[in-house]
Amino acid sequence: MRVPELVVLAEQLLAPVPGGTGRYTRELIDALSATAPAGWEVTAAATRRGELDRLRTLPVPNRVLTGAWELGLPWWPGGDAVHAPTPWAPPRAPRGKQLVVTVHDTVPWTHPETLTPRGAGWHRRMITRARRRAEAIVVPTQAVAAELSELVPGSTPLHVTGAGVPDALLRGPVEPMSGLPAKYLLFVGTLEPRKGLDVLLAALAGLGLPLVVVGSQGWGGVSLPELARHHHVQDRVQHLGGIDDARLAGVLRGAAALVMPSRAEGFGLPVLEAMALGTPVVHSDAPALVEVAGGAGIVARRDDPAALRVAIREALERRSELVAAGLARAEQYSWRHCARAVWAVHENLWQEAH
Numbered sequence: 001m002r003v004p005e006l007v008v009l010a011e012q013l014l015a016p017v018p019g020g021t022g023r024y025t026r027e028l029i030d031a032l033s034a035t036a037p038a039g040w041e042v043t044a045a046a047t048r049r050g051e052l053d054r055l056r057t058l059p060v061p062n063r064v065l066t067g068a069w070e071l072g073l074p075w076w077p078g079g080d081a082v083h084a085p086t087p088w089a090p091p092r093a094p095r096g097k098q099l100v101v102t103v104h105d106t107v108p109w110t111h112p113e114t115l116t117p118r119g120a121g122w123h124r125r126m127i128t129r130a131r132r133r134a135e136a137i138v139v140p141t142q143a144v145a146a147e148l149s150e151l152v153p154g155s156t157p158l159h160v161t162g163a164g165v166p167d168a169l170l171r172g173p174v175e176p177m178s179g180l181p182a183k184y185l186l187f188v189g190t191l192e193p194r195k196g197l198d199v200l201l202a203a204l205a206g207l208g209l210p211l212v213v214v215g216s217q218g219w220g221g222v223s224l225p226e227l228a229r230h231h232h233v234q235d236r237v238q239h240l241g242g243i244d245d246a247r248l249a250g251v252l253r254g255a256a257a258l259v260m261p262s263r264a265e266g267f268g269l270p271v272l273e274a275m276a277l278g279t280p281v282v283h284s285d286a287p288a289l290v291e292v293a294g295g296a297g298i299v300a301r302r303d304d305p306a307a308l309r310v311a312i313r314e315a316l317e318r319r320s321e322l323v324a325a326g327l328a329r330a331e332q333y334s335w336r337h338c339a340r341a342v343w344a345v346h347e348n349l350w351q352e353a354h
Contacts, residue, residue: 003039003040003041004039004040004041004080004081004350005040005041005042005043005078005079005080005081006032006036006040006041006042006043006079006080006081006082006083006346007043007044007045007056007077007078007079007081007082007083008025008028008029008032008042008043008044008045008082008083008085009044009045009046009077009082009083009084009085009086009088009089010025010026010029010044010045010046010055010085011046011047011062011086011088012025012085012086012088013025013026013046014046014047014048014062017190017216017217017218019190019216019218020104020189020190020267020269021085021086021104023166023269024085024102024104024140024163024269025085025086027163027164027166027335028083028085028102028335028338028339028342029042029044029085030335031164031335031336031338031339032083032339032342032343034336034339035336035339035340035343036343037343037347040343040346043055043056043078043079044056045057045058045077045078045079046058047060047061047062047065048062056077056078058077060075066088069088069089069090069091069126070122070125070126072091072129073091074090074091074092074094075090076090076093076094076097077090079097080096080097080098080350081097081098081099081100081346081349081350082097082098082099082100083100083101083102083138083342083346084099084100084101084102084130085102086102086104087101087103087122087123087126087127087130088126089101089126089130089134091129091133092133092134093134093135096353098135098136098346098349098350098353099130099133099134099135100134100135100136100137100138100342100345100346100349101127101130101134101136101137101138102137102138102139102140103127103130103137103138103139103144103148103266104139104140104144104266104267105144105264105265105266105267105288106144106147106148106151106152106264106266107120107123107194107264107266108120108121108123108124108127109124109147109151109152110147110151110264111194111263111264113193114192114193114194114220114263114264115194115219116219116220119219127148127152128152128154130156131148131152131153131154131156132154132155132156133156134156135156135349136156136157136158136159136345136349137156137157137158137159138158138159138160138161138341138342138345139158139159139160139161139266140160140161140162140163140266140267140288141160141162141266141267141287141288141291141292142160142291143266143287143288143290143291144160144266144267144288145158145160147287159341159345160341161338161341161342161345162267162333162337162338162341163267163269163272163333163335163338164272164333164334164335164336164337164338165272165273165276165330165333165334165335166245166273166335168245168246168249169245169248169249169252169273169276169277170276170277172245172246172249173246173249174246174249174250174253175244175246175247175249175250176250176254177240177243177247177250177251179238180212180238180251180254181209181210181212181238183209183210183256184209184210184211184212184238184254184255184256185204185207185209185210185211185212185255185256185257185258185259185312186211186212186213186214186251186252186255186256186257186258186259186274186279187200187211187212187213187214187215187258187259187260188214188215188248188252188258188260188270188273188274189214189215189260189262189270190215190216190217190218191213191215191216191217191218191222191224192218192219192220192222193220193222193263194262194263194264195222195261195262195263196260196261196262196263196284196302196303197213197222197224197227197261198222198227199261199302199303199304199305199308200259200261200305200308201227201228201230201231201233201237202231202305203261203305203306203308203309203312204231204233204236204237205231205232205233205305206305206306206309207309207312207313209236209256210236210237210238211233211236211237211238211259212238212240212251212255213237213238213239213240214240214241214242214243214248214251215241215242216241216242224237224239248273249277252273252274252277252279253277253278253279255274255279256280256316256319257279257280257281257282257312257315257316257319258270258271258274258279258280258281258282259281259282259283259308259312260281260282260283260284260289261282261283261284261300261302261308262283262284262286262289262302263284263286263302263303264286265286265288265289266288267288267292268283268286268288268289268292268293271283271289271292271293271297272292272329272330272333274326275293275296275297275326275327275329275330276326276327276330276331278323278326278327279323279326280297280298280315280316280318280319280322280323280326281293281296281297281298281315281322281326282297282298282299282300282308282311282312282315283297283298283299283300284299284300284301284302284308285299285300285301285302286302292333293329294329294332295325295329296322296325296326296328296329297315297322297326298311298312298314298315298318298322299311300312
């Protein structure tokens with residue numbers, strides 16, 4: 001009997017700023033490979049060479065394939081089943097094949113102003129089509145499932161699978177970084193409008209702690225130096241840019257608290273990663289962040305610097321309690337659990353069709 005092949009589209013790993021969806025793609029591919037059921041093989045595919053093992057190079061350039069799929073041309077990237085970790089996906093599966101798409105959030109509908117107009121439009125079109133034509137959609141939280149059901153009607157089933165913390169952070173080497181303050185707040189994420197860095201810097205003006213920022217420059221012209229000067233905290237903000245997991249582990253472990261004041265999120269990986277490493281978390285009241293934190297962090301209203309300042313002070317005062325609660329909460333998530341949930345979707349579809 002022929003062994004079925006699952007092809008995972010790895011294109012997000014080649015993006016200039018892979019971001020959280022890049023982290024999701026890499027970890028999911030590794031976990032799917034490690035947990036593959038008997039009789040299945042896993043292949044990663046992208047339009048050009050990358051660092052992944054078993055990477056299939058698709059014989060079509062990214063721009064051409066993106067345009068073809070957007071126009072509805074059903075070019076199939078190979079394999080019996082395809083998992084698209086982002087909405088970059090074929091318009092539908094050929095007969096006898098199956099397509100499952102991960103939708104990370106509903107930001108293109110709920111907060112379109114935090115994306116480029118072109119990006120918001122493209123995501124709305126691709127997600128709407130997946131909601132109608134894919135065999136299944138995977139989402140990271142119940143919050144996203146509820147919002148997607150309300151905003152994008154369709155018959156495609158939704159499956160909540162969660163996410164996890166990379167082994168590289170939990171058990172990998174820790175590389176201390178020199179030049180960091182003895183005590184600091186930490187922000188981790190791409191520098192773009194929906195992350196709420198402006199709110200965090202406004203809150204920082206009333207606190208005595210410095211802020212360390214980890215993350216690459218995204219779209220939207222979010223200038224950290226300009227924001228810091230505007231709020232008169234330029235002498236207390238340090239931007240490390242994008243760093244590897246060994247250094248991220250050290251920066252997370254050394255932080256007084258991770259602060260995630262996002263206006264919208266689909267999951268919020270830094271919240272879970274900080275909790276797993278014993279760092280207190282302050283997060284906004286974005287529904288997905290509230291769901292993932294599960295009461296183990298301190299919640300602040302979105303777009304409210306005063307409320308965020310109060311929440312940060314509370315987190316510092318309740319550090320021991322929050323560390324214990326965060327560690328317990330993080331244990332409920334893992335990439336292997338996520339991968340097994342994704343495999344359950346693919347296996348059920350395969351069995352129903354064959």
